[in-house]
Amino acid sequence: MDQSVxxxxxxxxxxxxxxxxxxECGTTLQRLTVAYRTYGTLNADRSNxxxxxxxxxxxxxxxxxxxxxxxxxxxxAVVGPGRPIDTDRFFVICQNVLGGCMGSTGPLSYRENPDGxxxxxxxxxxxPPVTIRDMVRAQKRLVDHLGIKxxxxxxxxxxxxxxxxxxxALYPDQVFAALPIATASYHSAQNIAFHxxxxxxxxxxxxxxxxxxxxxxxxxxxGLAVARMCAHITYLSEEALTRKFGRRLQNAPKDSTExxxxxxxxxxxxxxxxxxxxxxVQRFDANSYLTIxxxxxxxxxxxxxxGDLAMAFKGARTRFLLASFTSDxxxxxSQSRAIARALNRAGAxxxxxxxxxxxxxxxxxxxxxxxxxxxxxxxRGCAIHAxxxxx
Amino acid sequence: MDQSVxxxxxxxxxxxxxxxxxxECGTTLQRLTVAYRTYGTLNADRSNxxxxxxxxxxxxxxxxxxxxxxxxxxxxAVVGPGRPIDTDRFFVICQNVLGGCMGSTGPLSYRENPDGxxxxxxxxxxxPPVTIRDMVRAQKRLVDHLGIKxxxxxxxxxxxxxxxxxxxALYPDQVFAALPIATASYHSAQNIAFHxxxxxxxxxxxxxxxxxxxxxxxxxxxGLAVARMCAHITYLSEEALTRKFGRRLQNAPKDSTExxxxxxxxxxxxxxxxxxxxxxVQRFDANSYLTIxxxxxxxxxxxxxxGDLAMAFKGARTRFLLASFTSDxxxxxSQSRAIARALNRAGAxxxxxxxxxxxxxxxxxxxxxxxxxxxxxxxRGCAIHAxxxxx
Numbered sequence: 010m011d012q013s014v015x016x017x018x019x020x021x022x023x024x025x026x027x028x029x030x031x032x033e034c035g036t037t038l039q040r041l042t043v044a045y046r047t048y049g050t051l052n053a054d055r056s057n058x059x060x061x062x063x064x065x066x067x068x069x070x071x072x073x074x075x076x077x078x079x080x081x082x083x084x085x086a087v088v089g090p091g092r093p094i095d096t097d098r099f100f101v102i103c104q105n106v107l108g109g110c111m112g113s114t115g116p117l118s119y120r121e122n123p124d125g126x127x128x129x130x131x132x133x134x135x136x137p138p139v140t141i142r143d144m145v146r147a148q149k150r151l152v153d154h155l156g157i158k159x160x161x162x163x164x165x166x167x168x169x170x171x172x173x174x175x176x177x178a179l180y181p182d183q184v185f186a187a188l189p190i191a192t193a194s195y196h197s198a199q200n201i202a203f204h205x206x207x208x209x210x211x212x213x214x215x216x217x218x219x220x221x222x223x224x225x226x227x228x229x230x231x232g233l234a235v236a237r238m239c240a241h242i243t244y245l246s247e248e249a250l251t252r253k254f255g256r257r258l259q260n261a262p263k264d265s266t267e268x269x270x271x272x273x274x275x276x277x278x279x280x281x282x283x284x285x286x287x288x289x290v291q292r293f294d295a296n297s298y299l300t301i302x303x304x305x306x307x308x309x310x311x312x313x314x315x316g317d318l319a320m321a322f323k324g325a326r327t328r329f330l331l332a333s334f335t336s337d338x339x340x341x342x343s344q345s346r347a348i349a350r351a352l353n354r355a356g357a358x359x360x361x362x363x364x365x366x367x368x369x370x371x372x373x374x375x376x377x378x379x380x381x382x383x384x385x386x387x388x389r390g391c392a393i394h395a396x397x398x399x400x
Numbered sequence: 401m402d403q404s405v406x407x408x409x410x411x412x413x414x415x416x417x418x419x420x421x422x423x424e425c426g427t428t429l430q431r432l433t434v435a436y437r438t439y440g441t442l443n444a445d446r447s448n449x450x451x452x453x454x455x456x457x458x459x460x461x462x463x464x465x466x467x468x469x470x471x472x473x474x475x476x477a478v479v480g481p482g483r484p485i486d487t488d489r490f491f492v493i494c495q496n497v498l499g500g501c502m503g504s505t506g507p508l509s510y511r512e513n514p515d516g517x518x519x520x521x522x523x524x525x526x527x528p529p530v531t532i533r534d535m536v537r538a539q540k541r542l543v544d545h546l547g548i549k550x551x552x553x554x555x556x557x558x559x560x561x562x563x564x565x566x567x568x569a570l571y572p573d574q575v576f577a578a579l580p581i582a583t584a585s586y587h588s589a590q591n592i593a594f595h596x597x598x599x600x601x602x603x604x605x606x607x608x609x610x611x612x613x614x615x616x617x618x619x620x621x622x623g624l625a626v627a628r629m630c631a632h633i634t635y636l637s638e639e640a641l642t643r644k645f646g647r648r649l650q651n652a653p654k655d656s657t658e659x660x661x662x663x664x665x666x667x668x669x670x671x672x673x674x675x676x677x678x679x680x681v682q683r684f685d686a687n688s689y690l691t692i693x694x695x696x697x698x699x700x701x702x703x704x705x706x707g708d709l710a711m712a713f714k715g716a717r718t719r720f721l722l723a724s725f726t727s728d729x730x731x732x733x734s735q736s737r738a739i740a741r742a743l744n745r746a747g748a749x750x751x752x753x754x755x756x757x758x759x760x761x762x763x764x765x766x767x768x769x770x771x772x773x774x775x776x777x778x779x780r781g782c783a784i785h786a787x788x789x790x791x
Contacts (some may be wrong), residue, residue: 195647197642197647198645198646198669199633199638199641201667201669202629202633202669202670202673205629205669205670205673205674206626206633209677210626215606231604235626239594242593247589250588256586276589276592278592282593283600306667
């Protein structure tokens with residue numbers, strides 16, 4: 010494992026596979042780099058590994074300070090010593106997804122020539138389209154590289170849950186337990202529509218320059234911020250927005266050139282969204298955003314199995330915990346319930362819990378004690394069944 | 401009544417009041433122009449007038465071909481001879497709202513100097529902020545001008561419903577019946593958030609030029625299109641999007657420079673949204689969009705009455721019909737129910753119907769026979785009570 014520097018000027022732990030990967034779209038990447046972090050210790054028989062899969066704008070920094078933002082890891086509430094995913098017991102792996110912008114091969118990586126030699130400019134929008142299955146296959150390479158024959162568990166929320174489902178479908182014998190959280194087996198028309206608004210906002214930014222923004226030294230910050238703002242609303246619930254901000258006003262910044270501030274004040278929720286937008290563009294690459302939103306849009310696990318989701322899990326011995334949140338309207342409970350029904354039809358071992366919360370889709374990232382207790386309890390039970398440890 | 405030409409190069413029937421209007425923000429407009437259309441015939445005692453209030457992106461062309469798009473009027477399903485709002489019986493008035501872009505005073509109008517003389521450039525973003533109450537007061541001027549002492553009914557959906565509520569609160573003795581449809585007595589944090597995304601998309605478009613886009617001859621078409629796309633999703637339901645488009649793919653246009661099309665295909669829902677965006681910018685002014693979204697955001701009728709919505713309707717003799725639609729998540733039934741409760745507390749005469757539909761907020765504009773029957777029936781009953789006609 011060595012260090013490299015991405016275009017975002019941060020070194021990431023990574024491994025490069027020089028035999029590359031053939032993507033679902035048919036394109037071959039001659040080299041595959043996967044950036045990742047691990048927490049805890051792999052036990053002697055390598056049976057205590059948990060793969061955490063991140064969501065659209067997440068990354069491998071699950072349980073430690075983020076090297077760009079300086080903020081805590083995105084799932085420190087869940088992963089760490091004594092946490093529901095206890096790093097004193099488990100060896101936790103998280104990999105930046107294929108197509109991401111935190112060190113794994115993606116639009117920021119150097120483009121390859123058709124003969125496999127490397128150019129000195131990024132792929133940008135010439136980066137081939139990737140799918141959730143491609144992401145999972147890239148993760149499998151890392152898991153193999155670490156000498157792990159079977160993952161004790163694969164889990165994640167949102168797009169991370171799509172990956173957990175794909176893992177269970179693709180490598181059923183190598184996943185003891187799968188925990189798809191706040192997710193779906195396909196991306197809905199409404200979800201595709203919201204992603205498309207974000208993409209169009211990026212395309213509309215002249216600094217995007219048809220994806221070749223590195224040539225100007227600028228990034229399409231305004232378009233990417235609008236994309237983030239729109240997406241962010243879908244991560245929250247109406248109740249949460251009302252509870253947090255309601256209709257409260259605050260003074261608008263005096264130096265703004267934006268017309269709306271001529272009114273002299275702005276709603277707190279507007280200020281919050283603007284902050285979300287401007288913070289996001291500091292850490293995320295616009296072309297990665299295009300690539301990964303597309304991967305989510307294309308996800309339809311049943312379609313790979315003749316339209317019958319149960320067939321994806323036929324004969325699976327993996328133990329499943331499905332979790333959804335009452336106020337999540339982006340990946341509503343009905344989507345998790347459909348997965349649970351398919352798993353039941355497949356005769357799989359499945360638990361399904363819907364957690365009451367007003368926090369919307371974001372609930373899976375936040376302080377939800379019942380959810381955390383359920384995670385810990387499920388993993389404890391699985392550990393006993395796996396003969397992993399006495400509890 | 402004479403004709404004028406807006407910056408959108410379409411003549412609109414209008415009337416100008418040379419004594420102007422003092423806005424809620426304190427600014428005086430020295431002249432007030434209101435563009436409007438009427439349908440049907442005002443009866444001898446001027447008792448059969450119905451004011452239809454349009455929504456955010458609507459206009460006065462309710463029941464006739466639109467002069468810019470050439471499409472049918474936006475409510476031809478409801479307003480016309482033999483329709484639920486029967487123009488063989490009623491005299492229907494619809495006025496482009498103050499702040500609009502179809503002939504009424506708004507950001508496209510010539511800016512006034514402080515001394516009241518007119519400049520030769522548009523207001524643009526210097527147009528003062530207007531409120532729903534300002535819009536209603538501008539409508540009242542037209543109603544007075546037409547010699548109508550009491551409106552038989554005021555109705556509208558969405559922002560039109562806000563106006564109907566404001567009419568009933570502001571001029572209780574001059575509104576026999578009010579029909580606020582798919583609306584709310586205040587704009588919620590989530591709704592403000594979606595509006596803010598649209599505004600930021602406009603601000604992000606360099607062709608917006610801090611609102612002075614007339615100087616370049618260009619309009620901020622891409623930003624405004626993104627705003628429309630985002631808003632359009634909120635007008636539909638997830639069910640409607642799934643029913644209409646699902647996950648169906650179509651070929652992407654070959655000549656597009658947009659990266660996403662490099663995938664070779666696109667989802668139908670994306671194509672539909674892009675069309676909605678590009679069609680919208682042909683007929684709507686970006687600065688009007690900023691002004692009117694802000695008016696909606698500021699709407700909070702109870703706040704004008706010490707926070708108690710019932711006080712807005714105290715002693716009202718107006719008959720109310722509230723209508724909501726099951727799949728409308730932008731103005732959900734809970735908002736209409738809250739209005740109904742306030743009206744009940746105020747001792748008002750109120751009917752409230754929730755219509756089952758999968759069409760979302762847009763249902764009020766679409767073919768909803770039960771809704772149309774309820775409108776017609778309610779108006780028939782009111783006509784009897786008003787002694788308007790024998791039926």
